[in-house]
Amino acid sequence: MAVGDCLKVGGPPDRPETSKVDCGSPASNFKVVATVDNTDGCPADVDSYYSTRSSFSGSGPTICMDIDWVVGGCMSIDPENATDPVRVDCDDASASNRQRATQILHDVASADQCTSGLGYPYDERQFTVCVEDVA
Numbered sequence: 700m701a702v703g704d705c706l707k708v709g710g711p712p713d714r715p716e717t718s719k720v721d722c723g724s725p726a727s728n729f730k731v732v733a734t735v736d737n738t739d740g741c742p743a744d745v746d747s748y749y750s751t752r753s754s755f756s757g758s759g760p761t762i763c764m765d766i767d768w769v770v771g772g773c774m775s776i777d778p779e780n781a782t783d784p785v786r787v788d789c790d791d792a793s794a795s796n797r798q799r800a801t802q803i804l805h806d807v808a809s810a811d812q813c814t815s816g817l818g819y820p821y822d823e824r825q826f827t828v829c830v831e832d833v834a
Contacts (some may be wrong), residue, residue, distance in 0.1 A: 700762050701820050704731045706747065708783050710762070717749060721766055728774070729764035737761055744821040747783075766822075768800040768828045789833055797833040803828060 705722035706729045708715055720726040729796070733739055741748050741763035750761040766774060766784050773789040773798050787794035801815060804827045810818030813829030820827045 700734065702731050702733060705729065705767050706731065706749075706762075706764065708747070715749060716719060722773070723769045725786055727767045728786060730767040731762050732765050733763040735761050735763060743825045744820075744823040756830050766819075766828075768803065768830075772802050773797045773799045773833055798830040799833050800828055801831055802829045803827070 701718065703722075705720055705724070707718050707720045707725040708727040708729050708784040710716040722730060724737060729810040730743060732742060738748055738750055740763050741761065746765045748761055748763045766776075767786075768774065773787050773794075775780055775785045775787045775794045776798055777784070780797060785794075787797055789797065791797070798817075801813070802814055806821045806825050807827050808825050809819040810816060810820055810827060810829065813827065815829060815831040816828045817831060
């Protein structure tokens, strides 16, 4: 996997399943933002990471990932992070916890600048994904 690739990640946390997919596609839920030697090398504000860590050395190739937000598109985000985010149709009332990305602010790490007042700030990398809850 390379920086900029998008993935479909699912399955249990101890044995996740990943596959490369088109960014912004219905299957995509994460985008690779860095590849590092171990999880300590990921920016502290990434949404998730996937490591092929060796049980002997405790390190191995790791991909650092953010949610693959698309402005105008919706994701179902589990507020307790028990499940991976899932791209959903904004009009699908059966999908829970739907949030629509309204804008991505660069050089701002605060949801205070978002029109909705809701967002996901990334302090280390200085950007914010503004969202609105979809009822």
